Every structure is written in structure tokens, then in C-alpha cells.
Amino acid sequence: MDPIALSIFDLFKIGPGPSSSHTMAPMLAGLDFLELARSLPLQAKAQARGVTVQLFGSLGAAAEGHGTVRAVLAGLMGQDPGHCPPDLLDRLGIDPDQAQAVDLHGAVIEVRGRDIRPDRLVHDFPFQNTLVFTLNGPNTSDEPLLTRQYFSVGGGFLQWPGQKPPRRGQPVHPYDSMRSLKARMEEFGLSLHRLVLENEMAVSGLDEAGVQAGLDHILAVMDQAVQRGLAAEGVLPGPLGLMRKARKIHERAMGKRRPVDQFLAFMAACAFAVAEENAAGHVIVTAPTCGSSGVIPAVAQVMRELLGVSEQSLREGLLAAAAVGFLAKHNATIAGAEGGCQAEIGVASAMAAALLAQATGYGVQVTENAAEIALEHHLGLTCDPVRGYVQIPCIERNAMGAAKAYTAYLIASDVVPAMHKVGLDEVMAAMRDTGRDMCTKYKETSLGGLATCMVTC
Ligand code: SF4
Incomplete structure (x- = not known):
């Protein structure tokens, strides 16, 4: 390959x-x-x-x-x-x-x-x-x-047929799987984020400062979408008449008695905020898709505001998240229409788990395990947006993807990494095969699942 x-x-x-x-x-x-x-x-x-x-x-x-x-x-x-x-x-x-x-x-x-x-x-x-x-x-x-x-x-x-590949550089540390990525890291004595950064400079032609500036811009646009979504109220476009909820969840999160409830509700509010902005047709960052664009910003916001993670660590975490997204795109799919929602929210959750592990200082094995666990527990998830609108179940699903990312990160960082049995390459292959076998009506057609069982009159 x-x-x-x-x-x-x-x-x-x-x-x-x-x-x-x-x-x-x-x-x-x-x-x-x-x-x-x-x-x-x-x-x-x-x-x-x-x-x-x-x-x-x-x-x-x-x-x-x-x-x-x-x-x-x-x-x-x-x-x-x-x-x-x-x-x-x-x-x-x-x-x-x-x-x-x-x-x-x-x-x-x-x-x-x-x-x-x-x-x-x-x-x-x-x-x-x-x-x-x-x-x-x-x-x-x-x-x-x-x-x-x-x-x-x-x-x-x-x-498109006959498409010429864009003119760009070749990666200096080539890999096509998690296994070969780890082999390159060992070969060149590089950390995960450093390897992704050096490949990015070679592929895009940007220098290190240019890549860092691009990462900062991505993180800033994610943050802006969170802030806009937390401030917005009213009904989302479309026939479902769905009210925005992010602002209310956020307000109530602050009043919760138990810190654990505050933490989870804050993360959910941030995921809702971006997913509602997406549903409104406003500007977001694909991470890796629009429908799943709330997962990584929610986790990043928690890391900034509740865990005190620095912007430099967030940049490094985003590079690790990118490696997981690349592997999913290269070896499976990130399209709901090809693989169901496991390919969108599942991959976003895996990327967010990698972001958490990398940005809080864990090594590549914990980062891989965190991503693997997050994706493993989205396997088989179908795509069934009600009436074709990226609202139900998509908005809540972003909050669930963020919560699973955090749980996966906790599990991965609390056990001996070498005791972990399933690799990221294996779970990606399982996601690819599950997506291929999934009935077409569960792949972004709105002809199955919630889209047909929910009464929307
Ligand atoms: S249900 Fe479908 S449209 Fe909604 S987030 Fe999942 S993959 Fe995207």
C-alpha cells in the first residue's frame, strides 16, 4: 500500500x-x-x-x-x-x-x-x-x-476519474499503518507528534512556524465555534424544530453539586455547541467530518479550561489526533456514507482519545491504546440522521463520542500498555469490514434506524 x-x-x-x-x-x-x-x-x-x-x-x-x-x-x-x-x-x-x-x-x-x-x-x-x-x-x-x-x-x-494527484512533497518518514508508524518512530528516534510534524513540513512545504501557525488557527476556529454555540439560542434550521441546548447545558453544568457532573456536563455542552453550529450551517472544522466536528473541540476545551493543558501540548495532541485520522482515512473510511457513524463519530472519538493521551504526556503505546479503545466501542454504529438533517442523533452523538474518548484515555493510561490486546490497525480493519457489510440503508440515507422509527410530525 x-x-x-x-x-x-x-x-x-x-x-x-x-x-x-x-x-x-x-x-x-x-x-x-x-x-x-x-x-x-x-x-x-x-x-x-x-x-x-x-x-x-x-x-x-x-x-x-x-x-x-x-x-x-x-x-x-x-x-x-x-x-x-x-x-x-x-x-x-x-x-x-x-x-x-x-x-x-x-x-x-x-x-x-x-x-x-x-x-x-x-x-x-x-x-x-x-x-x-x-x-x-x-x-x-x-x-x-x-x-x-x-x-x-x-x-x-x-x-474524479483521471484526477492528477496534487503537486506536493513526499513524507520523510513514510508509514501506512500504526505498526509501520511506530517502526519509523523507533528508527529515527522521534516522538509521535514530532514525526507527524516533520512529515507535514515535507508534504505541505511549510516550515515549522508555518505548521504551528496552521495548528493554532485550527484550534482557534474550534474554540470560536464552541463560544458561538454556547452563546446561541433558538431553533435550528429544518423541519425537526430542534431547539439548541448547548447554552442551557452549560449554564446548568456550572450549578451542579458534584465536580464529576460539572466535568461531564461542561464537556457535553461544548460538544453540543459545535454540533449545533454545524447544524446551523456555520463555520466549523472537519474533525474528521462536519457531523463529528464537536468531539475534538469539546475535549480540547476541557483540557484547556479544566485540566490546565498548555496550547503547545494541545498542538502536539492535535498532531497525534491527525495521525489517527490519517490511518482511518487511508485504511478504512471516514465517511458515514461508506462506513456508517462508526467512521465519523467513532474516528473522531479515537482522534480525541489520542489528543488527550499525547497532550497529557503519555507515550505512543498509551496513545494508540486510547484511540483503539475509543474506536472499538463505536464499531457497528449506523448512520441514520432523521429526515436527512445532521441533528438527530448527530448532535448528542458528539457529546457521547467525547465522553467515550475520555473514558478510553482513562482506561489506556491506567493499565500497563503492553497488556493491551487489540491494536489500532486491527480495530481499523474491523471498522472497514463492518462498514462494507453494513446494509446501505444505514449509511447516511435516512432510510433506516432512527430516521424511520422516529415520528417527526
Ligand atoms: S449519524 Fe450520520 S450524519 Fe450523523 S454524525 Fe453520524 S455519520 Fe454523521
Whole structure:
């Protein structure tokens, strides 16, 4: 297998929720198709009359609740997730017949929300979440001027046939599994966070100060999402009429008599805060996805405010968390549509457990064990967002993922590391295989589980 050559900035993406695979990646697909269309000869662009987009798999089944149509429109209008104004997304979601101008540089065409349509749930494309973009000519019977398939493979990552790998450096300490990662650490006498940092510098081309600045920015955006979510009140968008709860949980956490209750309620409030911000379509950091974006910030906030962990230790913890996310992406999946919620909240919980272990000074074996325990106890978790909205069960699930991360960290740090039986590589393989065997309806389609058993009228 090829070595992992991902950047931490591929994994921790900043942008609007509610879904990395259904919102961020479709926006990137729209932007890429716009650039492709702009590269056509002027004569072809002059003939263009519009764009149609087919949404296959869970992308179509859960398009409404994930804001997929407005995300594609925004991409076609030249927006990218890191810079798209949330109020533009809000406006694009209102009227499916409202024409939006798409500037092809030399010709301007109109695209409407109704041009972006759900298609088959079951199909033959190699990835469950597929988008097919077509630039149409003057007559519907004409050959399309341009067409391209895009695969949204989780965590906001996008692939397409014939895609050229981005030009970037190669890792200086190549690994493709936890086992080989530990072997490289031993070979070069490096700590886990130092190895990830040196690989990051080689892959991204940034110097150490640049990587540290990027980590600080990620931690700052996570913190901002916590603070905004703790201050916000009201009803979240969508038909569920779900009230925000983070502020109330936070207020009541402070009044709890027992310190252990205060601790757990504070962590839950922070996880709710970010998950509610995500559900509102506001800016969060994928960690590793939008739906699971509350787990790591909640644990980080607890470490800052209740455990007194320094910012430098948090940076080092985030590098360890990134290594766990890389391994999951490389050897299994981080997409709910591919592996169910074990791949999102389960991986987020494993990353958070690694963050805790690394940032509080434990070695690689405790860090691996903590991540393994956290993921092991999410195995088999299905993805069943009610009515396709990343709200129920997703918001509460972020709080549960944070609590499991903390418990996993406690278990791992309290036993002799060598007594641990299951390795991170084994549990990742189990997660991958469980995801493959999982019935499609439990993989972000809203056709099974809570999504069909909960009465939402
Ligand atoms: S159930 Fe889990 S995987 Fe599915 S959308 Fe919600 S958070 Fe993501």
C-alpha cells in the first residue's frame, strides 16, 4: 500500500456545515466544474445554456437536510468552503426556481436549484456518493459540451476519474499503518507528534512556524465555534424544530453539586455547541467530518479550561489526533456514507482519545491504546440522521463520542500498555469490514434506524 501523504490541513478543513461529504465536497465539485468549463474554447462557452447535476447515493437521498443543492450552486458561482459567506448559502437555499448567474469568463449562464437533482440510491459508480455534472448545449438533444463525475469520499475529500494527484512533497518518514508508524518512530528516534510534524513540513512545504501557525488557527476556529454555540439560542434550521441546548447545558453544568457532573456536563455542552453550529450551517472544522466536528473541540476545551493543558501540548495532541485520522482515512473510511457513524463519530472519538493521551504526556503505546479503545466501542454504529438533517442523533452523538474518548484515555493510561490486546490497525480493519457489510440503508440515507422509527410530525 502507498504511504500516507495527507496534510493535516486536508483533514482539518475549515468551512460551513452541516456535512463534509454532502456540503463541503459538493461545493468543491461545483467550483472544480466551473474552472473546467471556464477552460473551454470561447465558441463552446457561447453555446452553453445551463448545467445539470445528478446526485447519486446518499447525496441525493439526504440532499435537503445537508444543504447539498445550495452548496453545489455556491461552488458553481465560484465559492469555496473556506471563504463562502454563510448568508449567501442561506439565500441560495430559499427558492429552487431562482436563477443564479454562473460566469464562465466569456459567457454567462443561468443555473437554478432545480437543475441539481437527486438520482438513484443504488448505482454502479465506484463510490456511494457520486455527482455527475453536465454542461448543456443549446438543444436538449445535443451532445453535452462537458461532463464530469465526482466522488465525495468523506471528510470533504473529492476524487474524479483521471484526477492528477496534487503537486506536493513526499513524507520523510513514510508509514501506512500504526505498526509501520511506530517502526519509523523507533528508527529515527522521534516522538509521535514530532514525526507527524516533520512529515507535514515535507508534504505541505511549510516550515515549522508555518505548521504551528496552521495548528493554532485550527484550534482557534474550534474554540470560536464552541463560544458561538454556547452563546446561541433558538431553533435550528429544518423541519425537526430542534431547539439548541448547548447554552442551557452549560449554564446548568456550572450549578451542579458534584465536580464529576460539572466535568461531564461542561464537556457535553461544548460538544453540543459545535454540533449545533454545524447544524446551523456555520463555520466549523472537519474533525474528521462536519457531523463529528464537536468531539475534538469539546475535549480540547476541557483540557484547556479544566485540566490546565498548555496550547503547545494541545498542538502536539492535535498532531497525534491527525495521525489517527490519517490511518482511518487511508485504511478504512471516514465517511458515514461508506462506513456508517462508526467512521465519523467513532474516528473522531479515537482522534480525541489520542489528543488527550499525547497532550497529557503519555507515550505512543498509551496513545494508540486510547484511540483503539475509543474506536472499538463505536464499531457497528449506523448512520441514520432523521429526515436527512445532521441533528438527530448527530448532535448528542458528539457529546457521547467525547465522553467515550475520555473514558478510553482513562482506561489506556491506567493499565500497563503492553497488556493491551487489540491494536489500532486491527480495530481499523474491523471498522472497514463492518462498514462494507453494513446494509446501505444505514449509511447516511435516512432510510433506516432512527430516521424511520422516529415520528417527526
Ligand atoms: S449519524 Fe453520524 S455519520 Fe450520520 S450524519 Fe450523523 S454524525 Fe454523521
